[in-house]
Amino acid sequence: MRFLRFIFRRNSKDVAMDRLKLLLISDRTDCSADMLEMIKNDIIQVISKYMEIDTEGLDIQITRTASPTHNASVPALYANIPILCVKHQPEYQ
Amino acid sequence: MCEVIVITSGKGGVGKTTTTANVGCALATLGKKVVLIDTDIGLRNLDVVMGLENRIVYNLVDVIKGSCRIKQALIKDKRHPTLSLIPSAQTCDKTAVTPQQMKKLTDELREDFDYILLDCPAGIEQGFQNAIAGADRAIVVTTPEVSAIRDADRIIGLLKAAQMPKIELLINRVRMDMVKRGDMMSLKDVCEILPIPLIGAVPDDENIVISTNQGEPLSGLDSMSGQAYHNICRRIDGEKLPIMDLNQKKVWFQRFRGLTKRV
Numbered sequence: 001m002r003f004l005r006f007i008f009r010r011n012s013k014d015v016a017m018d019r020l021k022l023l024l025i026s027d028r029t030d031c032s033a034d035m036l037e038m039i040k041n042d043i044i045q046v047i048s049k050y051m052e053i054d055t056e057g058l059d060i061q062i063t064r065t066a067s068p069t070h071n072a073s074v075p076a077l078y079a080n081i082p083i084l085c086v087k088h089q090p091e092y093q
Numbered sequence: 094m095c096e097v098i099v100i101t102s103g104k105g106g107v108g109k110t111t112t113t114a115n116v117g118c119a120l121a122t123l124g125k126k127v128v129l130i131d132t133d134i135g136l137r138n139l140d141v142v143m144g145l146e147n148r149i150v151y152n153l154v155d156v157i158k159g160s161c162r163i164k165q166a167l168i169k170d171k172r173h174p175t176l177s178l179i180p181s182a183q184t185c186d187k188t189a190v191t192p193q194q195m196k197k198l199t200d201e202l203r204e205d206f207d208y209i210l211l212d213c214p215a216g217i218e219q220g221f222q223n224a225i226a227g228a229d230r231a232i233v234v235t236t237p238e239v240s241a242i243r244d245a246d247r248i249i250g251l252l253k254a255a256q257m258p259k260i261e262l263l264i265n266r267v268r269m270d271m272v273k274r275g276d277m278m279s280l281k282d283v284c285e286i287l288p289i290p291l292i293g294a295v296p297d298d299e300n301i302v303i304s305t306n307q308g309e310p311l312s313g314l315d316s317m318s319g320q321a322y323h324n325i326c327r328r329i330d331g332e333k334l335p336i337m338d339l340n341q342k343k344v345w346f347q348r349f350r351g352l353t354k355r356v
């Protein structure tokens with residue numbers, strides 16, 4: 001077992017990188033990973049009313065982007081939502 | 094033209110004071126007029142790293158309170174005639190000084206020096222605010238560790254919010270053997286996470302401990318870290334130098350030189 005664990009061990013550097021990336025998202029925006037998950041679920045719910053989307057391929061993250069007004073980068077919500085098909089009879093009635 | 098550079102990190106113990114001392118010495122070796130200011134009031138350290146702890150008469154708080162003239166508080170370095178230090182006070186705390194007073198002090202010093210280096214205390218409270226008040230440029234020191242990088246990111250955010258014109262990254266204590274094994278983040282990995290330009294990287298080098306023990310900052314080119322500091326200074330001065338390869342193997346005569354130096 002120990003031998004197997006040695007072979008399949010992830011580099012500790014990669015673990016550190018992954019932890020940092022998650023950590024910095026919540027630090028930079030004051031928004032936790034849980035909250036991001038909740039936002040994601042809400043977006044799925046809203047969009048599913050009008051179109052069928054690929055929930056597996058959905059990617060949502062908080063990144064930084066240049067602010068148009070002042071000379072600094074600001075956090076931005078980035079969402080990539082693959083649409084499977086548009087519902088012909090939307091459920092808005 | 095004078096440039097005021099603050100050396101900061103957020104997390105303690107990543108090498109702000111060591112960096113300030115070594116960069117200051119290397120800038121003085123390039124012939125620049127440099128003053129180092131220790132802004133860590135209550136926990137002064139820069140004087141010890143520079144080996145000037147026995148010469149202190151007046152300190153930063155005395156200058157700011159007007160108990161002495163600036164010239165009286167400047168301590169000349171032992172080896173570099175163009176390098177001086179304003180030590181911090183050991184008995185007061187960070188609230189003894191305000192950001193406005195620090196800005197006034199750096200503005201007064203601008204006329205006489207090429208570079209003013211401010212050694213910032215750890216943390217993001219008043220000490221940090223004091224140190225960045227008069228600065229035109231910030232060097233954020235970090236090590237390739239999760240905690241140090243997280244704090245550096247926070248500091249970068251605060252510096253940007255304070256509209257610091259120039260913010261650069263210095264990665265300290267890099268161990269190439271661990272990077273090769275995949276157990277330490279490489280320079281590229283750190284730069285990918287922290288969104289500011291890299292000004293240099295310093296290897297984890299036992300020569301730094303030895304030089305701190307002796308109170309004589311490295312400024313020669315015979316050690317890899319000394320060379321790294323020298324390159325950082327040339328970049329601060331505006332030269333475009335590639336980041337040096339920290340992978341260099343020692344050639345046999347360098348090993349011999351290391352041996353003779355220690356005896």
